[in-house]
Amino acid sequence: MGNRVRIKDIAAKVGVSTALVSYVLNGKEKEKRVGNELVKKIREAAAELNYQPNQIARSLRNGSTKTIGLIVADIAIPFFGQLARVIEDEAAKNGYTLILGSSDEDANKQNLLIDTLSHRQVDGLIIVPADGTSDQIAKLVKRGMPIVLMDRYFPELNVSHVCLNNYQASYDAVRHLITKGFQRIGMIAYQSGMIHMRERIGGYREAMEAGNFSKYIKIIEVPYHFTRIQTERAIEQFLSDNNEIDALLFATNSLTTAGLNFINKKGIKVPDQMGIVGYDGNEAFDFFYAPITIVEQPLNEIGTKSANALMDLINDPAKIIKYDLSHFLNIRNSSS
Amino acid sequence: MGNRVRIKDIAAKVGVSTALVSYVLNGKEKEKRVGNELVKKIREAAAELNYQPNQIARSLRNGSTKTIGLIVADIAIPFFGQLARVIEDEAAKNGYTLILGSSDEDANKQNLLIDTLSHRQVDGLIIVPADGTSDQIAKLVKRGMPIVLMDRYFPELNVSHVCLNNYQASYDAVRHLITKGFQRIGMIAYQSGMIHMRERIGGYREAMEAGNFSKYIKIIEVPYHFTRIQTERAIEQFLSDNNEIDALLFATNSLTTAGLNFINKKGIKVPDQMGIVGYDGNEAFDFFYAPITIVEQPLNEIGTKSANALMDLINDPAKIIKYDLSHFLNIRNSSS
DNA sequence: TTAATTTGCTTAATCGTTTAAGCGAAAAAG
């Protein structure tokens, strides 16, 4: 703490100015033509005193913290945890460190996090934006903050993003179910105006129409909180309708989990009584008696592309990049 | 970026010194007796210019970054993701922000992370220490860095920690299996000198001895990498022995997952042919045809206690706290 | 009326780095 060694201490020990020490420790001894003898002495003194550079001071002076902020919905959700890990590694390769925040899909929390992180002078932000936060993002961009949106984006904003091609993913999932003979396919999604959810729903809808099953289109959107109970209610509602459903497309991992639990409880057999396709892999779905067919997202690609898009943006504010990546439909027993 | 507003700009706009602005924005206008008129003007100017404090400059001056470093084995593992989330929230309540790192249970990576984070002047560290890093921790402590070890600790060091009472947890799990009539209970653990693993193994061993089943004690320790294949080999080895086993205790979540996959593949029936108890809950284990009995750790308690222990330590370096928390044995079909 | 105190502000140092500018001395060029 108080005994921290500063450049000044090394300078004093060797008997030179702090400038020389800084040059040497930053590897600029050639460029700044520091004498060979002193280079050695400075290196030795730094090692001997166990000098640890103060990145805060350096950040203040350089105007760059080599830090990137990551705002996800909830780091406890494996999908985001895995993305965080990929981003962490990719950032580290380039000398960046991660500062973390979870928004709980809440606009106010997200706003607080953005403030906290930008006060900490992060060089850029990777954000999984919450519903209705287009203004927050727009304001940030106008202030000149490098931003990459991940998992979702705002079509009205010209901001970098790395997402799944959600429309295509849902479309393919439904096509697959139809191919397997399912017709009365229902969908359970989150109540959200965000594009990723609208596209997942849109893909479902259009695939149903393309299959001439418009009359069987049934979508229930549940709120983000109390997912479990709301999902149960949604399924109950599906079941109590005259036109029973014979398959379900779940728009996220947690909806799938909640749904399967309930389907199990009700004794509904998968896939005989109900075909199932979910989003985002999970070990849980491998252990289900009928392993679950999954729309898999390319996590590594999303993470690395997000990190690199941000670092590119930091170096060149004009470099706006938009990715809509492809899914992989991992077909298993639950849908055949 | 370049258009950032500084205290100096507010001072210029109002026509006062930067000192006054700082006093007002920090709520010290009474203490420092700033005139009411100016207080209002300064507040207005700050709002009008949309002043955003520079936490880096403040950190440098104050010698505190209001930042805590969190080093886990892998943030992509839900167990650590959930802990991170709890810590994030608890830290945020006290104005602290999280900086994140994953060590992969690797001493070198951990060392790099510790350097990176301490260069960034984190006020303290919460570490899930990798095997063989006692020296790293000791050195940090000697340097005066506030540290809380989580999930595991080093008995030889007088450092704060928040862990499970792993001995008791394994002991209870084995007692439970014995009660249910299992006798030839094997254990699959990680190859690790870390106390948490030694205690989990120790608890197993002593419960077996207490049940007069010493002769059935069989432990295989698999390396951290290539868990999947190594776990399969371990189970094969158990099965090929003369004394077949009738139950398995898995020392972690990922071992359980790997093990169940293989047991499934081999067509072994749980619990009739093999009783199972694992560590750390996971949705996956609810969906297994025989839901898995689990040693559940009190994640919220571990996280909040770790965060608070660290913040206490930051405020009072003498306040060393050690918790060994209790598990909850969630008994389900896999063991009865 | 003078001295002491209070009020309300400014000045300037400081945190630990980085780096442009400058300055003798030595070496090279004329």
Add this chain to the structure above:
DNA sequence: CTTTTTCGCTTAAACGATTAAGCAAATTAA
């Protein structure tokens, strides 16, 4: 032998905030 260039180093400002110290002016006390 003088001038120019190169070499090897130091000085000091800057990043943006905080805060101890100081200083007039106004107020109160003596």
